[in-house]
Amino acid sequence: MAALGSKLAALQSKACEATRFAAKHGCAYHKTLMEKNKHHVVDPPTIQKCQELSKQLFYTRLASLPGRYEAFWKEFDSTKLLWKNRSNLKVEDAGVAALFGIELYAWSCLGEIVGRGFTLTGYHV
Template sequence: MAGLASKLAQMQAKACEATRFAAKHGCAYHRTLMEKNKKYVADPPTIEKCQELSTQLFYTRLASLPGRYESFWKEMDQVKNVWRNRKDLNVEHAGVAALFGVELYAWFCAGEIIGRGFTLTGYYV
């Protein structure tokens, strides 16, 4: 119990230090960040403009769906073609497919760990 209390005190001290740093340097950082990226700021920067841009983004993504759908089926046709000609596969192609499968599994595991709050067991201590 004492170990947990000392960890809590350390976390509080670090949080206070981070808050002081942000309070001291936050405005200057914000100013330089906005100056560097002013070409991305919509004029005038109002709530209405943000809502308009949000709507544009939504419908632009919606408009891209047919192209994505077509690309998906082209890739599926390539996979079907490779499966039909699997006798012609060489070690390199099999290795690339295996590495791809391992990478997918690793991303799945990482997503599970992140989803559980960066715990390996899923339980909070």
């Protein structure tokens, strides 16, 4: 139990240190970031303009769906063709496919862990 207390104290100390760093350097970082990206800022930044931009983004994304749908089916067709000709598959291509599958599985596992509240067993302590 003492080990848990010392870990908690160390974590609290690191959190306080990070908070002090953010408080000291946060304003300067924000100012620099906004200066570098001022060409992206709509002036004046009103609620109405934000709502308008939000709607534009939403409908632009919707308008891009047919192109994405078509690209998906092209990719799917090329995958089917690759599967048909799998006897001609090179070791490098199989390795890339295996790594892609492992990456998908890892992201799935990570999503499960996040969904359980960052616990490995599913039980909250």
